[in-house]
Amino acid sequence: MIPAAFDYERAESVDNAIELLSREDAKLLAGGHSLIPAMRLRVARPSLLVDIGRLDGLSTIHEEGETIVIGALARLHDVANDSLLREHCKVMAHAASLVGDPQVRHRGTIGGVVAHGDPASDLPTVLLALDADFVVSGPQGERTVPAGDFFRGVFQTALGPQDVLTAMRVPRASGTYVKFNRRAQDWATVGVAVARMNGGVRVGLTSMGATPLRAAGVEEALASGADAKTAAERADEGTSPVSDLAGSADYRRHLARVLVRRAVESI
Ligand code: FAD
Numbered sequence: 200m201i202p203a204a205f206d207y208e209r210a211e212s213v214d215n216a217i218e219l220l221s222r223e224d225a226k227l228l229a230g231g232h233s234l235i236p237a238m239r240l241r242v243a244r245p246s247l248l249v250d251i252g253r254l255d256g257l258s259t260i261h262e263e264g265e266t267i268v269i270g271a272l273a274r275l276h277d278v279a280n281d282s283l284l285r286e287h288c289k290v291m292a293h294a295a296s297l298v299g300d301p302q303v304r305h306r307g308t309i310g311g312v313v314a315h316g317d318p319a320s321d322l323p324t325v326l327l328a329l330d331a332d333f334v335v336s337g338p339q340g341e342r343t344v345p346a347g348d349f350f351r352g353v354f355q356t357a358l359g360p361q362d363v364l365t366a367m368r369v370p371r372a373s374g375t376y377v378k379f380n381r382r383a384q385d386w387a388t389v390g391v392a393v394a395r396m397n398g399g400v401r402v403g404l405t406s407m408g409a410t411p412l413r414a415a416g417v418e419e420a421l422a423s424g425a426d427a428k429t430a431a432e433r434a435d436e437g438t439s440p441v442s443d444l445a446g447s448a449d450y451r452r453h454l455a456r457v458l459v460r461r462a463v464e465s466i
Contacts, residue, residue, distance in 0.1 A: 271310025328403035
C-alpha cells in the first residue's frame with residue numbers, strides 16, 4: 200500500500216531534530232526498515248518525517264573508559280563487524296549478524312531497532328542482558344536510561360515524542376545470543392542472550408513477553424551453583440509468550456528452556 204501523505208525534513212543536528220519533533224505526530228526516520236513498512240500498512244501515519252539518517256557523529260563505535268559507546272545511527276552491519284565489539288562484547292556483534300538479511304543490516308540502525316520497541320527484536324534483549332545504558336536527548340537536555348527501565352510494552356519505550364536516542368553504552372562482557380527462527384531472515388520465535396559480567400551471569404529472553412525479559416529464575420539458580428540444565432528449567436518463569444504463526448505459547452516456553460541450556464553451556 201502507499202503511505203498516507205506526510206511532510207519530510209532532514210534534520211541538521213540533534214537539537215534541530217528535537218525542535219522539528221515538536222510538530223504533532225512527527226516521527227524520526229533513521230534506516231526506515233520498521234517505520235516505512237508500518238506507514239505502508241497505514242498503522243503509522245506521521246504528519247512529518249524528521250530524517251536523522253545522515254547526521255554526523257552518531258554512527259561511531261568507540262571506547263570510553265571501560266565501556267563501549269555505540270552511536271544510535273550505527274548500522275547493524277557495522278555493529279556485526281566492528282572489531283572493538285567483536286573482541287570485547289562479541290554477543291552484540293553476533294546478535295547483530297543474525298538480524299534479518301544483508302539489506303536490513305545495511306540500512307537498519309541500532310537506534311531504530313531499540314526505539315521501535317518490538318519484543319521480537321534481537322538486540323534489545325542483548326542490551327538488557329548487558330545492563331546497557333541508553334543516552335537520550337530531549338527538550339529538557341540529555342539523560343541516561345538503564346535498559347531495565349527503557350522497554351515498557353509492545354512498541355512502547357521510555358522515549359517521549361520529542362526524544363532522540365543518541366547512543367548506547369555497553370560493558371565489556373563475554374556471552375552469546377542463540378536465536379531460533381523458522382527461516383534464516385525471520386524474527387526470533389524465541390531468542391536467548393547470555394552475558395557473563397561482574398562475576399555473574401545475566402540472561403535475557405526475546406519473544407517471551409511484551410518486552411525483552413530477564414530470566415531471573417535462571418540467573419538465581421546459576422548464582423546458587425546450579426548446572427545449566429537445572430537452571431534452564433526455570434527459563435519460562437514469569438514470562439507471558441503469545442501464540443502465533445511462529446509457535447504456540449507452550450512451544451515457546453519449551454524453546455526457552457532448551458535455548459537457555461544451550462546458551463549457558465556454550466559460555
Ligand atoms: P526506523 O524504521 O527508521 O525507525 C523505527 C522507529 O524508531 C520509528 O518509530 C522511529 O521514529 C524510531 N527511531 C529511529 N531512530 C531513532 C532514534 N535515534 N531515536 C528515537 N527514535 C528513533 N529485527 C530483528 O531484531 N530481528 C530480525 O530478524 C529482523 N528481521 C527483519 C527482516 C525484515 C525483512 C525487516 C524489514 C526488518 C527486520 N527486523 C528484524 C527489524 C529491523 O532490524 C528494524 O526494523 C530496523 O533495523 C530498525 O531500524 P531503522 O533504523 O530502520 O529504524
